[in-house]
Amino acid sequence: MAGLTYTDAVVVAGALVLGVTSGVLGAFAVLRRRSLVGDAVAHSTLPGVCVAFLVAGVKDVPGLLLGAAVAGLVAALLMVGVERTGRIPPDAATGVVLSGFFALGIVLLTHLSNSTDADQAGLENYLFGQAAGLLAGDVAVMAALGAVALLVVGVARRALTTTLFDPAYAGAIGLPVRVLETVMTALLVVAVVIGVRIVGAILMVAMLVVPTVTARQLADRFPRVLVLAGLVGAAVGVVGALAATRGRLPTGPVVVLTGFAVAVAALLFAPGRGVLWRAQRLAARRRAVRRDAVLVEPGAPVTGLRDRVTRAGLRRRGLLAADGRTLTPAGQAAAADLADRRALWTAWLAHGASVELPDAREPDPADLPGSLGADAVAQLRALANGGSRA
Template structure:
């Protein structure tokens, strides 16, 4: 850590905090993806809250704040809570969200009771246990980073080795079972990996905010990638960036690390939701506006002599005049006539799609664009549509 401190030009404490946040970001990004894509994000929240009684019990057993021992207690409590949630779902009529709520509230209440009991005791060694609730990255030591890094490395190796089996079980457990994969064991393993991520993060962001670090990287990565492998890599990179950026901001502003890291992640997710290419709100709004302009232009080109109906119609006609498609007296120029023929062809293709689209063979799932059917579906699909439309006209 002294070498890292010198390399970063930061004090020892700041270097340790940044290293811990980096390990947390990568691990929670990759391992949290399995919970988010299984729609089990709140399981991570319940597991994080369940670590508190585990820490307290481990302290009562050991009688000292031995970090590896406390983390073992947190891991065991988190695993018990996760398995209990699964058991409640499978053995009763309680819905998954209710099972999560029952386990989360029960374990967290036990943790608060134990923490209060320890705080009222005469044992001075218990001071600082509440940091597992709210997080205290500044209290990390070099040996803590070593333990976190070892846990993270082991979990990531498991993911790398079993990625195909985990991916199959994640998205299609029925098919996974039909090809002989141990579905129950793999689902339990995914839950155990989630517990590992939580155990790594409770010292940095605390049990209350840990769920954000499990969700944020995948939520942002999912806006930027479609393939699961790419989502895993992006989630790890985004988690690392969020952790390091948040830690640097917190150390510079002398603010608590955990909340600042989570706020940084929130900003990243909002930016991805707004600006992601192809999926962001801004991109979709621009595409919708462009489609509307195209429809209005096609309508004017089809009927240039129609009366002007409002401001939007005037603006469209002004644009067509600037592009040399419409004369000042409202007549089509030669270029405008060519554009009108193209618009008529697009309308004919769209009509053919509405009538015969269900019988067209496409290589994959594609969304047809009414204003650019050829670009969205491809030349082969357009040729099939023309053939179907021509056959339908001949039969009529």
């Protein structure tokens, strides 16, 4: 980190630790559809910080983080317990616990602010974050907590993944589902505890959600999502921290805004999943439908501007004659191929259940031979002609 002052270097290092840890650990909350639990846990750390200060009497960072962790874990377990009563829906349980713990934290923080103890100054930074107050020792504590949490993920990844996506199956094969769910909750608490000093309790939920949202746009397999979420979180943390130090802006909000920009970019431009990619694919399909309609009935009346554009494109490709209403030999071949593809798709709808496939393949209506294979197409043709699969 050449060229950075001691304070800036510590801030960037802390943001890096936060990004990696929250990216990986937040994935378990996001993919469990429990993102708001992270928000509730983050807000619930405030009374823990205040109580830890009242007990210790000093702003000892490890002690305050321990208080935050205990309060966050109690809040998380309380939410789970309220949900399991079956009388209160999960979102309501989350809202009740979040508001209750946060209100308690505000009351305690106000009480401490009105006291004569000068050591209480700065506790409000756990609410809004103050990365500039980090010391190298604080970052070392955060890194140690993050390393332990990531080690747990590495060791228990298979069991955690099974419980995450199919708890019923996990229980059927003998995994301790309740224990593993508690572990995932504890990992979420660790991520929150690491982040409250940098981005604060209010914005911490963004660091739990943004990396996974971005990674999910770029990968399908959970191990890859975990790795990408950690990398995205690290990049967001470092870039945001550097931008904040260069602009002399508050680190937490700048880091969150950086993450927001990255997530929006992923939602828009991610290959295969992005909004713009899907819009482009939809437009291409619509063009193909209009093109196929002309190939099937080239002499049909021209219905509008799009039809004219479609026919002009077919003329440029040599599929339509100059009069715009007659197929060329190449156009006739394309029309025959279209008719064959449609016949194959009709055969698949009628006889697809009888076709033997080597694996679970997804048929593409526009390209059955490419998506199902030559053998499956041969079976379809035989079935459509009234023969057997052999």
